[in-house]
Amino acid sequence: MMKEHIDEIPEIIQRDGVVSFKIFMFYGSHGLHGRSADQNSFLMIPEGERYDLAHFEFVMRGIQAAREKFPELADDISLGLHCETAEIMTAYTKMVEESGEYSGLEAYHHSRPPHSEGLAVSIASYLAHETGLPNINLLHLSGKKAMEAAVRMKVAFPHVNFRREVTIGHLLADIHTASGIGGKVNPPLRPREDVEALWEYLIAGEIDWVVSDHACCKDEQKFGEPRDDVFVAKSGFGGAEYLLAGMVTEGRKRGVSYQRISELTASNPASRFGLHSKGEIAPGKDADIALLEEGEPWIVRAEDSLSTQGHTPFEGFELTARVTDTFVRGNHVFTDGNVHGDPKGEYLFRPTHTK
Ligand SMILES: [Zn+2]
Numbered sequence: 001m002m003k004e005h006i007d008e009i010p011e012i013i014q015r016d017g018v019v020s021f022k023i024f025m026f027y028g029s030h031g032l033h034g035r036s037a038d039q040n041s042f043l044m045i046p047e048g049e050r051y052d053l054a055h056f057e058f059v060m061r062g063i064q065a066a067r068e069k070f071p072e073l074a075d076d077i078s079l080g081l082h083c084e085t086a087e088i089m090t091a092y093t094k095m096v097e098e099s100g101e102y103s104g105l106e107a108y109h110h111s112r113p114p115h116s117e118g119l120a121v122s123i124a125s126y127l128a129h130e131t132g133l134p135n136i137n138l139l140h141l142s143g144k145k146a147m148e149a150a151v152r153m154k155v156a157f158p159h160v161n162f163r164r165e166v167t168i169g170h171l172l173a174d175i176h177t178a179s180g181i182g183g184k185v186n187p188p189l190r191p192r193e194d195v196e197a198l199w200e201y202l203i204a205g206e207i208d209w210v211v212s213d214h215a216c217c218k219d220e221q222k223f224g225e226p227r228d229d230v231f232v233a234k235s236g237f238g239g240a241e242y243l244l245a246g247m248v249t250e251g252r253k254r255g256v257s258y259q260r261i262s263e264l265t266a267s268n269p270a271s272r273f274g275l276h277s278k279g280e281i282a283p284g285k286d287a288d289i290a291l292l293e294e295g296e297p298w299i300v301r302a303e304d305s306l307s308t309q310g311h312t313p314f315e316g317f318e319l320t321a322r323v324t325d326t327f328v329r330g331n332h333v334f335t336d337g338n339v340h341g342d343p344k345g346e347y348l349f350r351p352t353h354t355k
Pocket of ligand 1 (some may be wrong): 139
């Protein structure tokens with residue numbers, strides 16, 4: 001967020017094993033949850049500094065300098081960008097709030113319109129070209145315009161090694177099927193045409209991975225006052241438990257192979273993010289395995305979930321696949337609908353290497 005953070009990039013890589021970075025393009029002049037705020041106090045950055053396109057450029061230069069400093073790590077060091085344009089969102093949020101024409105997730109979609117993403121994707125890509133930083137991850141692209149822009153940028157800048165990401169939320173739910181404003185997320189859920197466009201791009205091989213975008217937010221933190229005002233609610237929701245079940249349910253209907261689903265949810269992201277001990281079932285790799293049962297339809301209910309979130313935008317969705325067992329590095333941690341034993345998570349100093 002600040003100039004001094006850019007100087008810390010090499011230390012974060014070397015001391016902490018953090019090789020992936022993220023820029024939130026929309027923070028410039030726009031608050032996290034949808035209303036404008038005084039930038040310096042909201043972002044807690046010093047007087048005289050700006051969180052803007054120039055700052056993003058300098059972040060990119062800082063990351064590229066680190067790639068050159070550590071050539072043996074260069075392939076594993078990447079930058080992700082949250083691509084939304086603050087100025088477009090600020091203007092459209094004002095128009096949508098003043099007109100009162102839309103409500104709920106439909107209002108939120110119009111307040112952060114798809115071309116705000118397309119423009120940010122284009123700016124990010126040009127800056128990558130200008131700064132010579134090749135490893136660019138275009139994160140959580142929400143629909144047709146964002147994907148169109150991302151594919152155009154691949155053609156315009158073939159020397160940039162892009163990755164394109166979508167979330168399970170944007171692949172499962174649209175502004176009308178999501179259960180209420182609990183489906184508020186950035187970038188927003190979109191109309192059905194966008195959901196289907198994402199699937200078309202996925203099937204065409206233009207999407208590199210699908211993520212949970214897990215941002216669990218309990219009911220009392222999620223909703224504001226008044227409860228049905230989308231602009232005062234917080235953004236984000238949990239998705240981890242629906243990632244594989246949702247991908248297999250909707251992906252198999254559209255002819256996506258199991259192998260492709262495993263690439264999209266495991267091996268592709270593992271390889272990009274320096275998790276070389278993960279992502280496939282092979283000798284020497286961590287035995288992180290999920291067993292999935294297919295064919296028995298079930299209905300998503302927040303009250304049946306182990307999450308403390310208490311609500312889900314997928315409430316009432318019918319899925320036809322379900323994770324029955326999970327192994328973490330060979331430890332059987334989930335079975336019969338429950339988590340067992342002590343937590344087995346470990347800090348992963350990246351890049352991790354196969355033993
Ligand atoms: Zn983001």
